Amino acid sequence: MHSLFAAEEREAKLSRLGDPLESLSQHVDFAALAGALDRALPRPHRYFGGRPAYPTELIVRLLVIQQLFNLSDEQLEYQALDRSSFQRFLGLKTSGKVPDRNTVWTFREKLVQAGLGASLFEEVNRQLQTHGYLAR
Structure with a gap:
């Protein structure tokens, strides 16, 4: 059976069943994390040319x-x-634009070189613990 609203119905059901990633989005301020990383580790601006960088939050x-x-x-x-x-x-x-493995690797390496890799995950865990969750 085809439905024009299949995607919406599927997402609503996932939410009702308790999508753990949805809970994660609700309890971690990813925009604030991205902002802190952008201040600590500035990324290249578009005016230098080339392909635009993916958003830090992503x-x-x-x-x-x-x-x-x-x-x-x-x-x-x-x-x-x-x-x-x-x-x-x-x-x-x-x-249709999903960051590739090289983009993720490069960003993670910059975090590690700046000494920020572990602190990112510590902050995610801290925010989750504030809401009574434990990341596994």
Whole structure:
């Protein structure tokens, strides 16, 4: 049976069943995390030419998914393209542009070199604990 509202019905059901990524979005301020990272680790501006950078918040969300689900860079790229729950969490349901494995790797390396990698995940855990959650 075909439905014009199949995607909306599926998402509503996922929400009712308790999508853990939806809870994560509600309890972690990813925009604030991205803002803090942008201040600590500025990214190149568009006026230098080249392809525009992906939003920092998107990359942070990808890194959190990667950590939570123990995914390699290759699997992260694949799952972000394939899994609708990941696309919903990442805000990519209607986008064909998903960061590739090299983009994620490069961003993570810059975080590590700046000594910010561990603090990112510590802050995510701190925010979750504030709401009574424990990330696994």
